[in-house]
Amino acid sequence: MNKEDELKNITISDIAQELGISKTTVSRAISGKGRIGEDTRNRVLGYIEKCDYSPNFIAKSLAQSKTFNIAVILPADSNLIETPFFQSCLMGICEITASMDYDVVVATTTEDDITQLKRIIKNHKVDGVVLTRPLMNDIAINYLKSTGTPFVIIGSMENPEIIQIDSNHVTACSDLTALLLMSGNSSIGLVAGNLNHIVNQNRYEGFLDGFKKMNRQVNPGMVCLNCTNAILVRQGVTQLIKNNVDCIICTDDLICSQTITALDEMKLRIPEEIKIASFYNSMFLEHHHPPITALNVNVKEIGIKAGKQIIDFINGNEIQTKAYVNYELIMKESTK
Amino acid sequence: MNKEDELKNITISDIAQELGISKTTVSRAISGKGRIGEDTRNRVLGYIEKCDYSPNFIAKSLAQSKTFNIAVILPADSNLIETPFFQSCLMGICEITASMDYDVVVATTTEDDITQLKRIIKNHKVDGVVLTRPLMNDIAINYLKSTGTPFVIIGSMENPEIIQIDSNHVTACSDLTALLLMSGNSSIGLVAGNLNHIVNQNRYEGFLDGFKKMNRQVNPGMVCLNCTNAILVRQGVTQLIKNNVDCIICTDDLICSQTITALDEMKLRIPEEIKIASFYNSMFLEHHHPPITALNVNVKEIGIKAGKQIIDFINGNEIQTKAYVNYELIMKESTK
């Protein structure tokens, strides 16, 4: 009987008829908008409770030209597919949207293919978008701007008109670098990923800033950028070793794991012969032996903030265009 | 101007009026349903192309009582949140659904909280559901059954009425176990995760089956079940070591990483003093030193099949209720 009740798809008209009032009144009781008598409202609400009515969002959507959906755009690049960052983000977004009566539609893009995004926007499937991996020259951002779609990015950009949620990768990397310099590492190298990803730009910037803060010069031979695959990482690490680096900072956990593999091949021991640090304290780093020094962020909280921001923005509420989430530096054995 | 065009929200009526025909005809031209003149169709299609019309899915949804959305339910359990399996699955599902003109709504559940799922179903946000982590006694499955919602599971169940996509964990683990027994490991132990997860039941079953195939007895002291956190894993490993195990099979990568940490603490070297193998060849195992023997599956393909199955099912197409995806045993240094 439960089964039938749910399938019955009881509508607002049914309720109106049953209670001998008009659809309008029922609608008002449910939405809370417009004037309505205290007792009438309670009568409606009571009946609704009893007969397990649930409104048809599609109809509501059509009438209001709103979908009550937001899109979350995930990168589909093969080398990011296993990164837990996006998954944790998504969890946070789902949590907050559900609590605000919105749902999450996901789609993937690559650096040069945004067809899934376009479909969703063209089909009016969502009211707004969360972009999780902004690029330097981002066709997704350009598209969203050109269509006038509300969106927020998880990341940082110069443009102050774009709503942004991020941890401050610049100061984070700057802090990490400075701390490592202070603790006696005279020659620190950087292995960075795709510089088209803004986050890697930020971390690179922070790296340089850390040196500046400590009044040190960065040796150009100590910086390997755009290491977008295991082979490039290995080449980079080899170069750093030749230049007698004593500590390596990796811009993310995948690069870190590839760096460790390279170091292993060269029979270099961590931390005795070479120190290493990375970003985002994932399972990989957490359970590595020795444990890897890393910057830790509450990624789920980033998702929660991003979800709240976009929904508030859609609904015309006031929001801050730039929100930061704290990070935390976790020093471990790999840099001792 | 592009901007205005897209916002203009040109409708089927506009087109009809512009072309001096009826809405119905336009609708037919677009959908391809019903008889319509070759030339009329082309005229409509041509005009549509030119004015960048895109249909309003919401209206279509309301008229057809279909949403063209499917839900993907992801586990929100803290110890699974970083598992790349679900992310890869999701990628596959997104890819296939997009190509079939469907979209993906995601929601999370835990073992005892399916409120997000309920919201989505009650609000008629989706036409069907993909469950990614079936449990032994799954309230989500019960709920979906009771509401008559079409769904598929990524995993295996006895019930042949439920549409299932999976790699065969039983034979996979059986093969792995048998192979390790054959290659001279006399005493193999198992560290398994939450047995409420069907997949862990399957692997446990496979483990036992491997022994049986080789006419060996399983020593009960060699099996640690329900190791749902790092502490339990450590206890389990300690017990296995006391019982002079020479090889450990872990039911997933998280347990594997925790096992390795425990082994490290005990100063046991892999593979010299103890061998180890795991499931699902994630980044963690891939870049570990030494590389870890594991069962590898094309997870994205599982997602693709699941997405196709649910959409085909919704549309009343014929489908097989049980689809397997191949696995591959990758022997590496950790068991040499």
Place this chain on the structure above:
DNA sequence: GTGAAAGCGCTAACAG
């Protein structure tokens, strides 16, 4: 405080 009626954009009989 409540109701009647129009309409969101599309589909689907039913006629012609």
Place this chain on the structure above:
DNA sequence: CTGTTAGCGCTTTCAC
């Protein structure tokens, strides 16, 4: 082959 007419379930003026 094409047009007319009703809806899908809800919101929203505009009267009363």
